[in-house]
Amino acid sequence: MITLESTDAAGIEQQAADLDFTLPIEQTDAWAQYQNTVDGRRPWGAYVIKQDGRTVAFISLIDYETHGYHYLRSVHGPAWIDKPSRESEAEVRQALIKAVRGKDKSIAFLRIDFWDYEGTFPVLSTVPYNETVIVDLTGGDDEILTRMKKRGRRDVRKSLRESPAICTDETDQAIADFSEYYEVMVETAQRDGFSPAPMRDYVDMLSSLGSDHARVFAARIDGKVVAWSIVALNRDHAVYYYACMRTEVMRQLVPDKLLYTICCALGQRGCTQIDLMGIGNDFAPSLKSLNTFKTKFAEDTVQTSAGRDVPIKKGFYRALTMLQSIRRSLRHKENSGK
Template identity: 55%
Template sequence: MLTVARTSFQEIEEEAAGCDIVLPIEQSARWAHYQNTIEGRRLWGPLMVLDGDVPVAMLSLIEYRTHGYRYLRSMHGPVWTVLPNPALERSVVGSLASFVRHEDPGIVFLRLDTWSSAGALPVLSTVPYDWTVVIDVTGGDEAILSRMKRRGRRDVRKALRECPASVADETGPAMSDFSEYYDVMLETGERDGFKPAPLKDYLDMIEALGPEHCRVFAA
């Protein structure tokens, strides 16, 4: 029988470590602290789902207040201690919904990341990434190039020859003054058709997460 219990981030971290799981930053206490600095958001609570006394999933829920209603979101959560089949996932989601309904009847819905879309509804809004590219970066530059197709190697080498830029970690300067980097984002947004968040959002995020979790690289 599945049960849902309130827990602590320390217990989640200990369980994840015991299962050799790397927690997403969005499931950490540091992220919850950052979310608490954003108007209309607050930590609702870290939870653990147990089968008997064995944890099967854990998650941090952030409350969002918008357009006159409240909902809970878990980015990159739940985190599973086992790879769930569709039946287990439906049971866990149902248990979470029942728990939240009992604890806080004013919550309208949960927004979770699930393996299966069965029983779920499309999200109200989302900001998709334009491209997702997965690259094996082990073995150094030549090893990376050797795993590419011939055209890919040619294009990369051409770009390296024609572009004199070098990439540097500029987290320190960015934490002192982010305005120069923000100007680049504005210029890029005008060219590529997107609008960056307000400058203060980036400053708050860098400060709240700290350099061990949030770094700024510039070329």
């Protein structure tokens, strides 16, 4: 039998630590406090999920207000201690629906991660993934390199020999003044066809999470920032959260050198793994452009649960999906007419 023990992000973090279980950064109290600084978001609550009295998972939920309605998001939650059975996951889904309905009548739907998609819907927005690359950071710099695919080892070694970039941890500099780093993100967005978040968003993330939970690594050529990454940390796990690069250095193996530098630096800090945050497949075809780079850093990819929507207000959610379908149809017609 599944039961939910109501608490907050700090509560699940303490109970996870008692079990020596590392939560995803998005399930921590530091993340909840960071989300509280973002307009339209606030920590909503959290649950310790138990099965027959034994703790099996944790979930921290953030209330998102958008377009006049509310939904709850839990990135990488529920965080299961062990991969759940289909039946257990379905029971947790029903328990969460009941709990949310009983506590907050304003919530339209949940957006949480599932292994089994039955009873859920594709997300209305964002791009979830169900496959990723996790790099083992244990054993030192040489071991990190040895465990890569052959082409990964080749490209990293070539970058160490030939790339003029100097790669270092620049967390303190980035927090003091992020403008030089943001210019690289703007150029990346223009090249790759997406809209960058406002600079304030990156600054708030760094300042709110603090250097214990967020680090900035940058590559410079002739003193100029040409690439950078933000890495999020919780205990001994790291996540490759944001990355960008100037077009002029795309052929100079700068990303290879920078990511290897990150892996080595994090390994020296005691991190045991870094999650490269998703690759493309049939579930997430728009991410396939990331595969060539990311997959060379580990021999195997890793399956993971993926973000899905769970309606709370079913009629309202149907209306949202219909509206989205109409918008997509109109965009398609507009693009076809060009």
